[in-house]
Amino acid sequence: MRNVLTKSLSEVIKERHSVRKYDPVFTISQEEINDMLQEAIQAPSSSNLQPWRFMVFQDKEAKKELRAIANNQEQVETASAIIAILGDKEMYKSVEKVYRGAFEAGFMDEANMTRLIESTNRLYPNVPEEVRKNIASFDAGLVSMQLMLIAKAKGYDTVPMGGFDKHQFVQKYKVDDRYFPIVLIAVGKAAAPAFKTTRLPLEDVIIEYR
Template sequence: MPVVTTPLIKDLFAVIEERKAVRQYDANATISKEELRAILTAATKAPSAWNLQPWHFLVIHGKETQRRLQPIAYGQQQIVDASAVVVVLGDLEANRNTDAVYDPLVREGAMTEEVKRQLAEQIETAYANKQYARDAAFQNAAFAAMQLMLAATAKGWATCPIGGFNPERLKEEFHIPNRYVPTLLITIGKAAAPAHHSIRLPIEAVSTWVEQ
């Protein structure tokens, strides 16, 4: 069994401690497409129900495009000052990913056709329920969004999750298909000022232990 060393654990906890919601960015700092792709790739390693990966990333990269997004996010200055903005979309029709996710496993011999058929039936039954599909889109997109922010932090970038935006205007402006629901905006850039000081509730206030 592989041994997880203490330095790796400390590195992870350091990244978690370092991540803050930064709202003021150096407007002159740029981020490359390669760097963004690396961060997004890390985000796709997040878990998801049936591994359907029900997320899609709309990358707003460039000041002109960011200015189109700014009024949709109620004029927030961080939208244009950040080096990029990632719109995290939830996939309401992630059941359409079934073959793409499972067929390679069948070809490799890691899954039988019968197991794939059983899983596909479960997935289709679940996604026939529109409320489930919407809940799953938001829940699983949130996993990817958090992983994206941690990956960006590990690479030295600041981020901020933004829930304040008009989703219908966003879909209209950027021609987002009805398959996807906007869940969150994430700004990425170099901090021009520290994040606001914040506190966390004590663990006793947010946990209940059931022990024998």
């Protein structure tokens, strides 16, 4: 059998399907979850402010409790891990750490670092909260897709789930007001093949070339 880690990106993309039946006894170590997340957060983000945060559910009882607020979806309890992706609507508060890190790594000079920090602190706090939430949601989509492809490249299966009670999630897990839940991603080993799907013909989705 070919090592999944040697597959091309094109193969990984074509082989990734949403799986809803998982082997409930299969486990993924916290170390490997962290490795996948470390790779996923290389995704791009607006002003590099990285407005994504993660909550990882691996404990059996914790997943069972989460299932109750996730429309009773079986995979929430049977997958090896559920990774909740949250958005940071106050992402600008990370600006100094982000740009100082780039400066210390030698990626920019001090003057540029200072300019970027000051401009971000002028702009983002005055942007309406709804706009900041839209930015965080867009960037969370990038990191989520990257995470699912990374998982598939390692031989795991995934499914993203937007169908859960977000208000109840916030209440139950005492999520700080700065953050808001966006999507749950199940990660594990498939116990049954995914349902295959088709895509619209490319000519139906390209509006025009100019």
